[in-house]
Amino acid sequence: MSMNDFLKKNLNKYHIIGMVIGVGFSMIYWAKVGQFSDNFLKKSPVLMAVWGILIGYILCDLVFNSQRRKEEEDSQQKEE
Numbered sequence: 001m002s003m004n005d006f007l008k009k010n011l012n013k014y015h016i017i018g019m020v021i022g023v024g025f026s027m028i029y030w031a032k033v034g035q036f037s038d039n040f041l042k043k044s045p046v047l048m049a050v051w052g053i054l055i056g057y058i059l060c061d062l063v064f065n066s067q068r069r070k071e072e073e074d075s076q077q078k079e080e
Contacts, residue, residue: 014060022056023049 026048034042041047 014064015057018056018060019053020056022052022054022059024052026052026055 027045030042030045030048034048035045037043041051
């Protein structure tokens with residue numbers, strides 16, 4: 001499996017939108033609260049951006065995969 005196949009399978013427009021929103025919210029949080037914190041994760045804007053990317057990807061993946069599963073279940077019930 002090549003890297004392009006992996007990315008096409010696991011990264012779509014909803015994931016990218018989620019990652020951008022996650023970075024945006026994490027940078028807003030860092031500007032308001034995090035830069036004054038003693039916690040190493042909150043103090044570094046790079047680590048906060050990585051955290052925002054991960055959270056955005058995971059949340060969008062959960063939401064859109066649950067919708068896809070629900071649509072598949074509905075179509076299977078209609079066939080029966």
